[in-house]
Structures are given as structure tokens and as C-alpha cells.
Amino acid sequence: MGKGYISKPIGFVLLGLSVGAVLTILALSVLYAQEKRKNEVNSIDENGVEMTTNPYSTSEPPKNSEPWDKYRLPDSLRPEYYNVTLWPRLVTDKHGMYIFTGKSGVAFKCAKETNLIIIHSNKLNFTLTSETHHAKLTGSGGTSAPAILKTWFQTGTQFMVIHLKEKLQVGKSYWLYTEFRGELSDDLGGFYRSEYVENGVKKVVATTQMEPTSARKTFPCFDEPSMKAVFHLTLLHPPGTVALANGMELGTESITIDNQEVLLTRFEPTEKMSTYLLAFVVSEFINIQSPPEDNVLIRIWGRREAIENGHGDYALNVTFPILKYYENYYNITYPLPKSDQIALPDFAAGAMENWGLVTYREMSLFYDPKVSSNKDKEWVVTVITHELAHMWFGNLVTMRWWNDLWLNEGFASFVSVLGADYAEPTWNIKDLMVQQQVHSAFEADALVSSHPLSLREYDVITPDQINMLFDDITYNKGAAILRMLSEFLSEPVFAKGLHNYLKENAYNNTVYTDLWKKLQEVVDADSSIQLPASINEIMNRWILQMGFPVVTIDTQTGSISQQHFLIDPEAVDSIMTSDYNYEWFVPITWMKSGSNMGQHWLLTKTASHESMKTDTDWVLANLNVTGFYRVNYDSHNWERLFTQLTSDHTVISVLNRGQIIDDAFNLARAEIINITLALGTTKYLSEEKEYIPWEAAIRNMDNFFLMFDRSEVYGLLQTYMRRKVQPLFDHFKVITSNWTQKPTRYMDQHNQLNAISMACKTGVKGCSELTGMWYRQWMKNPDSSPIPPNLKSTVYCNAIAAGGLEEWNFGWKMFKNSTIAAEAEKLLFGLSCTKEPWLLTRYLEYTTDPNLIRKQDVIFAIVYVAGNVIGQPLAWDFVRAKWEYIIKDYDTRSLFESLIHGVTKKFSTEFELQQLQRFKEDIAASSFNTASYAVEQAIEQTKANFKWVSENKAHVKNWLIEQSV
Template sequence: MGKGFYISRPLGFVLCGLGIVAMLTIFSLSVVYTKEKRKNQVTAINETGMVTTAAPHTTPAPSNEPWDKYRLPDTLLPEYYNVTLWPRLVPDEQGMYIFTGTSGVALTCIKETNLIIIHSNKLNYTLTLENHHAKLTGLGGTSAPAILKTWFQTQTQFMVILLNEKLEVGKSYWLYMEFRGELSDDLAGFYRSQYTENGVKKVVATTQMQATAARNAFPCFDEPSMKAVFHLTLQHPPETVALANGMELGTESITIEDKKLLQTRFKPTEKMSTYLLAFVISEFTKIQSSEKTNIRIWGRKEAIESGQGDYALNVTFPILKYFENYYNTTYPLSKSDQVALPDFAAGAMENWGLVTYREQSLFYDPKESSNGDKEWVVTVIAHELAHMWFGNLVTMRWWNDLWLNEGFASYVSYLGADYAEPTWNIKDLMVLQQVQRAFAVDALVSSHPLSSREDEVITPDQISQLFDTITYSKVSIMCQRQLEITLLNSDIYQCLFNAVVSGDSRIQLPASIKEIMNRWILQMGYPVVTIDTRTGNISQQHFLIHPEAVVEKPSDYNYEWFVPITWMKSGSNMGQHWLLTKTALYEPMKTGTDWLLANLNVMGYYRVNYDPQNWERLLTQLTTDHKNLNMIIHRAQIINITLALRTTKYLLKEKEYIPWESAIRNLQYFFLMFDRTEVYGPLQVSLFTYYKKSNQINAISMACRTGVKGCSELTRMWYRQWMKNPDSNPIPPNLKNTVYCNAIAAGGVEEWDFGWQMFKKSTIAAEAEKLLYGLSCTKEPWLLNRYLEFTIDPKQVRKQDAAFAIVYISGNVIGQPLVWDFVRAKWEQITKDYDDGSFFFGRLIQGITKKFSTEFELKQLQRLKEDIAASSFSFGTQAIEQAIEKTKANIKWVSKNKAQVMNWLTEQST
């Protein structure tokens, strides 16, 4: 028997301890930090007195010089900035869009130093009269040392200022610079977006600073712990409006270089990190609320006037108020701007007071958009507003603890969305949307812990790779769901008080909070818990998608966890047990003829396996009376790959959405592995028998996928009706994805060209995205190749959509080899135009290699890894490693299961 403890009280009371662990760990975790050493050559100043600081993809030699390390020294702290920027919304004589600016920053000296090191990337600087790139003066009567020289370290993205004397500890100084940069279309830093309205091209100047791109807009101390107050002034054309984090203080007319402009000043920001800074200059219009907190929804005039922003306006204030109560802290700003941008790399960004979104993430058209589009909008808004407190007000010290920001926001976004739309049961979707996603990635040896050492996350590329499934999704199930169930059952502090007063040892934790949670936070992966209901034996093992994979990353905890096992039996008996060792014996796990279901409500971050007899009893329960597993989520959690084919039989009686969606998501793997083999035909025939009982969306989708003739005729009929009358789309919004895809697949160039024209003309982002997907479904190779060429032409497909379109095409069994050849031939070209090439390339590799399941494909993938390693590019290594590991696992799975699946399908058809 293990060294766990047992509780006889109701399950909710038991989970109080688990919630305490989760909550306290989030705020108490600390890790020892060190610094990585890097070096690079200095960039020369050209004859015009300007210097460029674009960083090449090379690795510097080791050096102890502070400017060759990626982290700022701990000698200076910024107090406040004065930044003025003037973006040009028309190209200059060289065809470039530029911006100019001035920046001053008040510095306080913390430790004696004769160096000022400040981030700067892709900026050119004007020389002062002293022939330097900056000017230093003292504040409060302090005299400033003279500048000896300034130079730039392109690898570490620093401007370095060498002084003739040391700065004095406790004294403050003013550092002033003038600079120029390109307002490029790379979707990072200070960049441009554009759209066409009434035949006229409109240019937007906007920002995306996270994670390390504020330095692209102005010189700054670009680390999350270097918080400061920002005083912003924006100069802009008369027909435009300027927005920033703070409320506008006033706008005046000015003339610069014989150009009439507007100059808008903004209220100083709260003390905040550079990555949260934002500003937008555009011809957007707005709608706004009359609440005490001024909520404004901004976007293209056509979109706003057609009502696409109305839903966002309706839900923003309730969600904001919900989080004020949830955090027990008032929203500290006077306004909350939500801006929909035509070009935006991510889904949205939580800039404090000025949240930016893809149009699809903020706009909703009730006539054209689907229920899924509406759900996406409210969830994204809730995620970003959650950050106003957790992330913006309270911020992680360094990017290695990004999981605290994003994981918590991912969790509470479901709470905020549920509050705004209480009839949707959005919280129940967390298991489908977050847990399964995290399980898939965290089962790889190339996964990573939630929290790494600071010295393991140093370069911009390493920081970028942290914005992944583990960071966003794993925390939702590991900590916050346990915390939620605790708060629903009892007040956490009262729970602690009662335990201390009563001396009740039954709710003691089995170890210290740190000892329990470090196993979940500081080592990657998760366990599969195997329960033998015949003997009571329980064991845990590190779950790997490829069981023979070698885990090379050491762990202080030997990949063992303290696992909170919750369970119920046939008679609704419930209990909880801590599994603290590799194996344990627990008598209550013996069931006799009862079934046992563990990990109730999927509250724990682990998988469960049982002895064959218990699996049979669970399957019998599903087929005879599935509602006796009284929570829908229970039925969803036992639809797994191992028993997927047998569990589909019970689905004939299932009426709820979540079990169906869980089954379909898991069975997608069968399609991925077998759609190019002889198994695919019998798979189509067998599975449609069950899918036709599903809800309308899934039923029609699967009918088309499994080759039902009537589905093809129905989708083509709808699509043809639309082609005859382009101004009146007869296709139900919830079925558009399925209809567009299948009608274009069944048609030819005429159907494809019509879809393309509708895509180009669409003024609704969600509609454009559905067409982007539908166009990938054609069976004509030449059309797919033409489409691929369009994806890397920003005039045809926006850069924000390029990776999605390529991945969509790879999902087509005909398009997959075309995409693979295309990406291998042009991977340098298709990533060079992106400031964050690592994120873009990782998204591509993850999407286009999902089907890989042969030794030949594995060798090609390994060759691509070698080609990248031999090039000057340093990104993409994690994505390639994960793709290789998944491919190996797929090869093994197909080899083991192909004949078995084929036999089962054959038996069902006889």
C-alpha cells in the first residue's frame, strides 16, 4: 500500500486540498536564475550617420561582455518614457513606408556602471552634435557623464553607450534619441496593415510588441520586469484617428515638413511592461457603450456600420465586470478599446486598455457567421480581458514563466464566456478544447516543462517557442480546474481554518505544496495511471506517444508524480486517493462486478487505463444505459483511441454534443493514418452508420467525408444556387465549412474560381476564413498548385492567413504531397518575410506533417532538419523534433493496428 492518505468526506471537501495546492503554487513558485552568454560583431556606421540594427540568424561566440548576453544587466531601471512617433501612411520615393520618432527615458542607477545598454532592433538613429546616437543629461540637479561612443550589437539587439565616468547609484538620468524605422508588413513591432474600402486602399499603422518587438518601434528596456510609465504622442494624417493604451488627452493641428498633421497626446499609462504597449493610427470608426468604463469597438467603417461589432460591445462590459468581481480588484483604466485589424498574426493581444484582434476574433455577423464563430469571439474577448489583471497588473518576471500568464487566462476565459453566455455550457468544452490538445503535445519527449530555468529561455527564438500548446492548455486542467471545483464546494480559506482548528488529519496534504506541485511544473509530461479493479493495484508511468522513445531530458523527480485520483463506482460511491509512488495497493479500487471510472470530470492532468474486465463493464454500461454515467463529460472521457471503434456503437443512442465531438476528434486519427490506404474504404462505410445519428453539422460533414452520394448532391445544389445569385447565399452558416469544401471538391475550375472571387470580395472575416478552407478541397492538382503560389503572395492571401491556407491544402489527400514539396523547396522564402519566423514555421510543420506515417516520410523530415541545421537559420528546431517524434509514433501505430482495424471493419460489414 502506498503512503497516501484517505478521506471519507464528500469529494468536494476532499478537493479543497487540491485547490489549495493549485492556487498557492501559482503565486509561490520561484526558480534559480542564471544568464546565457552570447557575442557578435559591432555594426558599422554608414556615411549618412545612420546605423541599421537588423539581426542576422547567427550564434555569437561565448563572451563575458554584458552587451553579448541576451539579458539586460541589473544596473539601471527605467521610470518613465516620453515617446513621439510619426508613421507615414503613404510610401516614400523608394516605395518604403517609414516612421520617425523621438524617445526619452528617465533612468535610475541601481548599481555603479559606465554602460547604458538598451534594446534596439531594425532602427536607424540620427547622430547628435557630439556625433553619438543618443544624448544623456542628469535629472534633479545631477550632472551626467559624457558619452565616449555608441555602437550596436545586432545579435543581442542592443544599443550600447559607453560613458567616460560611472553613473551614481540612486541618481536619475535622461536618455534621449531620434530614430527612423520601416513600417513594414511583417506583423511585428510597429507595422502596417491595409484594406480596400469603396475601391480605395487604406493603410493602418498598428503594433504587436509581444514578445520582443517593442525594440523594433523605439529604443527601450524590453524585458517584462522592466516596467515603466509611458507618455505617448502620435502624429498622424488629418483624416485618421490615433489610439493608444491611455485615453486621448487632446488633439491639435500641426505642420511638419510642410505637411499638415494632427498630433494626439495620451494619458500616461499605468506602470507596465513594454510588450503591452500599443498604438493604432487608422480611418477606423467605432461604436461605444455608455458605461462608466468607456468601452469602444473599433474597425473598418463598413464592418462597424453593418453591425459586426455589436456582439463584442454587448459582451465586453459584462465580462469586464465579472472579472472585477472574480479578482476582487477594480479595472484601473477609464476605457477599454477593442480594435479589429485586417492583418494580425495572432488571434488577439492583451495590450492594456487597447486590445487588438484579428477581425475574425472580434467581429460577428449574425446573418453570415456560424455558432462556432460566435463562441470563438466571446472566448477570445474573455481571454484578453482576463489578462488585464493576470498578466498586465501582475506580470511574470521573465518569459520562462509565461505559463502563469497564458495558462491562467486560458482557463478563466471559459468562466468569463460562460458568464456572458450562461446557456451555452462553454465550461464543459474545456476538456475537448484544452486537455486533449495538451495531452497530444505533452506525450512527446520533445515537450517541455511549464516552467524552465531562466537561462534556458534567453533568445527571441527561444521565447517565441514558449507560445505553444503546453503554455496555453496544460495549466487549464492541471491547476485551475481543481481550483474551480474547490471554490464551488467551499470557501478555500474557511477550509484551511477548519482543518487547523479541528486538527482533522484527513485533509492533510501528503507532502509540502512545493514538493507536490514541482513534479507537475518542473518536469514535462504526465502519467498514465493504470488501475486493476481485480486486485486494487494502481501504478503510474510516464505516458509517451512513442513508448520506445528515449527521454534524454533529466528530471529531479524521475518522471513520477503525486497523482490525485478521484473515482466513482456503479453505485455512485465516490472517493479520492493520492498516488505518491510508482505503484500502490488500494483495496477500495477492487470492484467485483461493478464498473469503476477514475479522474472524475477530468479534474486531474493524467490519463487512465483499466484492466480488460473493467473496460468491458464500462462499455456495457455505455451500450445499455449510457446516461447512468451521469455527467456528459464522463462519457466523453472514455471515448479514446484504444477502444474508439467499439465505443462508436453506443453513439447510436447518444444525444449530447460533447461525447459526439470527443468521438469525432479522436477518430480523426484513423482518417489521418488510413486515408491513403486500403483501410479507408471500409472505414468510410462502417463509421457513417453511426455518424448519421449525430447532430446536423457532424452528420452532414461525415456523410460527405464518407462518400455518401446524397451529401455531394446536396452541397453542390446549394453551392450552384449561390453561383447563380452571388448576392444571396442560401447555405446555412453552420454548414458553410462542409458545403464549401465538398462542393469545390466535387466541382472543377468554375466552382474554384467562384469561391476565390467570393473570398477576395468578402468583407466578413469569418466568411473569408471558411472560403480559405473550402478552396483547399479541390481535387485538381493544378488548382492546388496555383493556390499554393497565391499563399505566399500578400496581394492574394494576407500574411496572417498564409500558414493556415498551406496547412488546409495539406489536409487534402491530393494536396499533401504538393504542400510537402512546396515547403521543402521554399521554406526560406516563405519565412523570411516574417519577423517571428519560428512561430510561422512551427505552425506549418505541425500542420503539414500530421499524416506522416511511413519510413520514407520520416527520412524526408530528417533530411529537412539537416538542411535547416546547415543553413543560417536557427529557428524551427522544436517543431521539427516534435514532427519527427510524432511520425515515428504514427509508423509504429499503423504497423501494430492496421490489420486489426481492417479485420474489425470487415466484420462489421458482414
């Protein structure tokens, strides 16, 4: 799945138990007792299946007596191919519902003797024969099929169960036929509808999102990634619409059904693939395409207005070169005859890698140079490269089960950087990966609520547990670990191992050890590569235990040591046990101020390295942050690094300048170094002009603004940072000729946004006037905005914050009228910046009406409001009041964690902690009790924040006062 779920903040409150008073008291008593034991059972679902509080349990769950009570399919049947015909209705029926009807047949082979057919089905109504027979079974190749005794639905485990009179014969094939009906709802999952308005007319799109477990909402299927099959698809659709699917269209004909003219489109059979990769769309969209090259047709689809205005041109221009880059990188030809990419008005994730028909949010595929920023363009190319990377790694070769999801998503996140760097070589995308992905992974993996990259299969069973894996650890830590592996193996060795892995396992499923095996074979054949242990021994320490190390280097003694880095060191007793005792094989790269460079593998808790010993030189480890670890030094070395930054910071690379700042602040948060030492890394910033160090500083200083925005420390912070950012603001004023030109360097274009944002935040003279002037000019002439596209997000926010009702209403009007998703997203953020509480309350209420704010944007809007110091308590109250509505109606429980994190991230008081604990109890008492995991994380973070503020407030205040003298 694309990155959209993860790169932006994206949850809920209160379901009462519909039981009698006595049962309620008993149930709550049991729930309360069980919540106190993190890894023990806390509830029983309607099928008698025990559920755990911890979504990643540490012991194998009890085995249920009946196969239909288990969440995993039995291994007795294997699908071979499907014939599926679907007819979505793009108008409501007499009951006011949008529906679809379908017919499906699946050919399967019996692998083990059984008298049961268990197949996934969820929220489908079957119309065949009778109440007791919802399917027809026939034999293939002369085989006779047993009679069906009964069929029923096990809703908890989402199965249709067919009980047969006799057992199926091993090695024989059978054909199961069903007819069914489902709702074409707007929940953004399965076969759903998306809506938009064109020329004043509402248009309805029927589209799909199957990953991870929603194919079963569309037709009965063996809905597990290892159950690969070939799919023959046929779509019925209204005249004037076009139908798309994974395969190329074979042809469209007009037919009449019940006196109604419909179009029937058949598609080429797919390659052998998993159900979660299925996709089909019915719409009035149009496309642009390039002439077929190498027998591959590239088409970009979307709303007529967007395509005609050229918003898909950039995607079309980069798609084929990226496909060719990946063909060369993997040394395997793209296996399909076409690559359709389609932009949808409503889409929950950033994009989805469906084989041959990739689906996107509009802002993830469309780019308009007149209004879109560099970050918008960067987002488009990295999402496209992420999805196209999946065509091989994930689609051609697929993880066997969701516990190895990181193999799909971590890999695509890493390789997307290589593809984007190829497509846009002047952007330094590889450097941006450190700031965007590696640092994000560090933050998530430093919590005790983190999880290993690869879990045991029985720890990831339910749809909720599967959904929870689509997180920062899977995507960003997965990418960071693979980047580290590629670095110490070398990229050519890494790429050759990938080729061998893909070639050997094409159209099949794997586990992570299959990748280690193929990489090891390449290493064994190359005598120039010297590793301290096998790839399996090295890498298992990074993927089978959560977290990462902080490496401490003492330049006085030459000693090197490692320890598990936790942002809350007192939480160490709460972490799950590890077979590796939280030790890693750490590839250390380092340099001295004399330019001496070296490499060293740290294989134990402590070691000694004479080259690290020095009384005069500074030592800098983890060059360009290629290793997934943080670095601490003795106080003397820290001071020598600070001296170098102050005298000539350019001697240290841009990436390592950012690393020094980020490591120091996080080491201080973890109480490993003093907070004033971390603040010292910012002293040189008045001389810094580069984006990555400034981005690291702003992100970490934002935590201080977050923690202290309701205390007297806030004013001191503003004063200090105003002095640091003033030279940067002045620098950009000069090189842009008083803000009339765009900076030439790409990284400067990024950093100009930082300069203005921080300048306005800290009260630099002229900043608020600048943003307000641009916004007022736009208000006078809405058809011609003077605001530079790269600066729109900060201009909108600061101008609306400084303004009143008139500015907000204008922003809302432009948001509603915007036909460009990237522009709408900036306004969605800007509207949250108002200082008027009643406007923020109105804005929050708008999120309950999909006609005002699309469902895909609701979580963003709430989190944006929570980022406003005035809006935070309003957003928190809103979430507690509306969570049941959000989680139930939007079917987005997997996004709960992002919402709760966004709304509670500044919690740091005892009262806020008590509110969270009561909120957790409310959720635990509901049928959505698995969502309590997200609140558990928030409680952990709030405790850490409370402790940090109480211990550091006085130190920070005194240090800031000293700097003002």
C-alpha cells in the first residue's frame, strides 16, 4: 500500500454494552481485571474466540476446536482460478442504497481430505437456491461433487462455511458457484463508491481497496496472500462509463438486462496473484497515454477536468522511465502489458499497488505546476515509485502472511527513494530519506509499544491485528534496515541478491529468510565481502526484536558500547522479551577531524577500539546515518563537535549535522545526556543555511514549543529561536530579491518554507506582514494568487491565524471550490490555524458531514485542529464525543492510532493522563476494545511527557535566560 496512510497524521470514543445491568457490571469487572495484564486475554468475541489486549501477543493463542472459529483458512483447499462478474449500480435503489450484484465461481483443488469448504465472505448477501444452500458445487474433469448439507456464515471470522455430505477427494478439482449482493458503500474499503461534482452534477465512481482483508467484502474468495490464483473478471456498467481492471480490456459490448441497457466489459485474465491486489473501477474518467513502449501501455486516468488541465502529465512523463529503471535494477522485465494509474476523489491510503491498475489519492498522482509545491511534486514521484516498486517486490513475489508485511512495504519504501532519485537526480532524494523516513522510524521504535518488524504468524491473526501493521515501523524502519543492509553489502551485491530472489520465487510466496538466503549466496560467491557473521545472524537481530541501539563512544578510553534505546528508560520492564537480549550486530562507520575514516562491527555489549581514542580530535560515528542507531559520546567529544560546528560547520556533512542535532535531543529525552547539552547543538544555527540541519532542529524544537506552549518558558523559546532564524529569514529575503523570485537550489526551496514558518512563529519582524499581504492580495483577486506555491501552506496558516472571520470564510470558500487535491489539502491545514475557538468548533463539526469534508480528509482535519494550541482541547473533546461515529461509520479503526497520537501528543499533565485512562476504559468496555492499544500508546507518551516537563522545565528556562544575556 502506498505511503499516504503513514506520512500524514490520520481515530474515536464510546460504545455502550447492550446487556442488562448485572451483566454489564460483571463484564466491566472482568475487563478491568484483564486490562491490568497486558498480554493476557481481555474479551471473548461472538464466536468464542479469545482476544488479547496486546495486539501482538507473546504466546501462541489457544487452539479452537472448530476450523471455522479460527481466523486462518485451513490448508485443505487451494484456489486455481476465479470467474467473477460484478455489476455496480451508480444510482440508488428504491431503498436509497447503492448496491452491487455479482456472480462468482472458483476452481479449487483438494489438498487434504475434508468435508468442509471454508471460504471468506463478509457483508455479502447470497441469493442462490435456499436459506440452507447459498452455493453450488460441481466437480471438474469427470469428478463428482458431494452434496451440500448446509451452508452458514461465521461472521466473527468472516467465513462462509459449506458442510458436505461426503469428503472431497485429494488431488481432485471442484467448482464453487455463488450469486450475491453487497452495498457499494462510502467506507473506502472493498468495492466502494467515490463521489465528485462536475459541472454541477454529482458523479459516482465504483472503485476498490482490497488490502489487506476486503476482497471478501466483494465476492467469496480465499482471502489470504498465499492463496494466489488467476482471476477472470467481467464488469457490467452504465452507458457513458468506462470499466477498468487489473487485466487489459478484451472488449465492450452493449446488452439489455430487464429492459435496461448496460455495457459488458471483459478483461484479460490476470497473472497468478493474491486477492488483495485485485482492482476494478467504473467511472466517467478519461485518460492520457503514451505510445506503447516495449509493449507496455501507460495510461493515467482521472476526472475529465483534471486530465484536460494537464494534472496527469507529470505522472505520465515519469512512469515509463521509472518502470525501465526498475527493470534494470531488478534485472527482470515488467511482466504485464499495461500500467494503468488512476486518481480517485476518495481514497483512504496514499495509493495501492494493484497489479496493472494502481489506485491513488488525487494528490498522490496529480501535479499542477501553477499551484502545486515542490513537496507536492516530490510526494507524487515518491508515491509512484513506491507503487511501481511493488510490481515486482510484493506483487510478483509476495510475503506468505501479513506478519512479514515489512518485506513488501519496507522494501517498496526503500526502493522508491532509488527510483525517485533516478527520476529527479537534482533533488537529493537519498538525503531526504534520512530526514523523512529514518528519523520517523527512530521516533516510533523508541517506544515500548513498538514491535518487531517480523512477527510470528500466530501473533497476527485478526483483521485488526493485520491493519495495525501498516505503521511507521513496517514502512520506515523496514526501509531504514534495508538501506543499512544495502550499504554494508554494497548496492550491486544487494541488487544481485534481489534479482535471484525474485527470479526463483516469481508468482509465489516467501518468508524473510528466503531473501536472506539469496543475498547470502551472492556474498559467499564474492570473496571481497567480509562480514562478521551470516546475513541471517546479523539481520535477524534487527527484524526479530523491536527497537534499536544507542552506541556510546568514549574517546578518552576508546571503549564502545551499545544499549537498547528507549525514550522512557524507566519503561524497560514493560518491553517484550527478546531472544537476542536487545543486542545487535552494529555496522559502525566513523571519522576523525583529521579526516581519518574507519569501519568497525560492534558485536557485543561493549568493546574497545584504539582508533577511537583521542584527546584532541573529534570523532563522528554513523557517517551519513547509514546505520539504524543513535550515537552518544563522552562530554569532551561533544564539546569538540560543538566547537567544530561553531568555527566551520561545513567540515561536517549536511546529513551528520542533522544527525548531531537529532541524536542529542533524543538522547536528552531519554535522560542519557543533559538537556542543556542538546540545546547547545542549536547555538550555531544562526550560521546554518542548509535544509536538513534546520529541519532536524525545527522538528526537535517544536517538541519544546509543544510541551511549553502553556507556560512562561514559551516566550523565552520564542526569543531564542527568533535570534537563530532571523539570519536565515534575511538570507532568503536577499537571494529571492525581496521574496519575488524562487531560490535556485532545490534544498533551498524547501528551507525557505522553514525560514518563513519559524520566523512567523517566533515573531520575526516583517514575517506576519509578508504572509498577510500575500493572502489579502489573493482575497482581492481569487483567480490569480500571488502566493508562491512552495509557501502556500505557511502563508495560509499564518494569514488565517492573524485574521478573523473574513479570512477564514475566504479560505473555506477556496477550499470548497478547489478542484486540485494538493491545493485543497493546504487549505484544509490552513483553516485549522485560526485563533477563534468558535470557528475551530464549527470546523470540527464540518468533519461529520461528508458533503463538506471528504471522509478521507476527516482525520487530517481533526489532527490539524489539535495542533493549534487553542484547538487542542476542542479536538480532544470532539474525539471523545464522536469516536463511536467515526470508527463505526468510516471503518477506519486502523487509523485510530494516528488520530489519538495527533490529538494527545502535547498531553503532559496528571489531569490529561487521567482523562486518557478513563477514555481507555470506555473503549475497553465497547465492542471496539482492540482500539485501546492506540490509547495505551498515548498513555505511555503522556507519562513520558509529564516526567520530562517536570524534570526539565527549570533547566530549559535557566538555559534560555543565560542565552539572552
